[in-house]
Amino acid sequence: MSVVTEGAELAVFRYGPEPVAGVPTLLLVHGYPDDHRLYLPLIQELAETCHIIAYDTRNAGSSSVTDKPGSFALQVLVDDLYAVLAATHAPPVHLVGHDWGSIQAWAAVQDPRAAGRISHFTSVSGPDLQHFSWWIRGRLRHPRGWAQLLGQLLRSSYIAVFQIPLLPEALWRLFLTGSYERATGREVGNNPIRGLALYRENFQSSRQPPRRVLVPVHVIVPVKDPFVSPNLIDGLSDWVPRLRVTKVKAGHWWPATHAADFAKILRVPV
Numbered sequence: 001m002s003v004v005t006e007g008a009e010l011a012v013f014r015y016g017p018e019p020v021a022g023v024p025t026l027l028l029v030h031g032y033p034d035d036h037r038l039y040l041p042l043i044q045e046l047a048e049t050c051h052i053i054a055y056d057t058r059n060a061g062s063s064s065v066t067d068k069p070g071s072f073a074l075q076v077l078v079d080d081l082y083a084v085l086a087a088t089h090a091p092p093v094h095l096v097g098h099d100w101g102s103i104q105a106w107a108a109v110q111d112p113r114a115a116g117r118i119s120h121f122t123s124v125s126g127p128d129l130q131h132f133s134w135w136i137r138g139r140l141r142h143p144r145g146w147a148q149l150l151g152q153l154l155r156s157s158y159i160a161v162f163q164i165p166l167l168p169e170a171l172w173r174l175f176l177t178g179s180y181e182r183a184t185g186r187e188v189g190n191n192p193i194r195g196l197a198l199y200r201e202n203f204q205s206s207r208q209p210p211r212r213v214l215v216p217v218h219v220i221v222p223v224k225d226p227f228v229s230p231n232l233i234d235g236l237s238d239w240v241p242r243l244r245v246t247k248v249k250a251g252h253w254w255p256a257t258h259a260a261d262f263a264k265i266l267r268v269p270v
Helices: 036-046 074-087 100-109 129-141 143-155 157-162 167-184 196-201 259-266
Strands: 002-005 008-015 025-029 051-055 093-098 118-124 217-222 243-248
Touching: 002 074, 008 036, 008 074, 025 036, 025 074, 025 100, 036 051, 036 259, 074 100, 093 100, 100 118, 100 129, 118 259, 129 143, 143 157, 157 167, 157 196, 217 259
Parallel strands: 025 051, 025 093, 093 118, 118 217, 217 243
Antiparallel strands: 002 008, 008 051
16 A cells, blocks of 8 residues: 655555454564565564554655655654554554664654554664764763764764765665675665665754653664664663663674564564
8 A cells, every 4th residue: 555645655565464452563664775675574474463564664665755855854754654554544553663764763752643653662773863962972071982982983984975965876876786685685776875865864963852752662782783883772761761672693684684583572562
């Protein structure tokens, strides 16, 4: 099915049994440069017992923007997420996000609309951007945190490259798309170029503190992630009182490479 939102048409996919009593509903939100197909191994593991909703975020996969060039601001992405929930008439969902899908989901669970719509949240390899900004400022103030800060800045250096006009587009076309597809076994087509706007529109420094999250949150930390430092979980419990953290010996794309392990975790709510 497709869902029309402000400036976009989203491709939405549903799997598994109907969401009746006793059948949990999961909403899966993918990251960059993927689309919902990142989760197909996980969906295969869970579809017999769970009702699953997945969608291609705006201008990824089979989704598109209807207003060119379109907005990719975080609040717009959150509005898309709630539009999918409304269109699918979903009961309260277990929200699952990876990479940029997790970044969007962190903002979604801090939104007033989360009450009664989101029952649990599982985050993988995608920090809340306000927490990320707060974490950086905290490390800057204390010399003992400078090594951690330097490590994360090195991991995030690609973000600066993505701000340069035309260069990242050329790199993806000439080199990176083929390398990525061979390494992951997933086709991403033009997703990498279509999704660069995520980085170009959402990394202004924010001094607003994160808002308190009322739903249970499970943060999965792949300790071999080359992009997200395990240290970014520091301080989360200050504003996420019902927090659980699990560290896994894997890399950034753990949801796809270890789908069976992820399914076991998701079958047990936070």
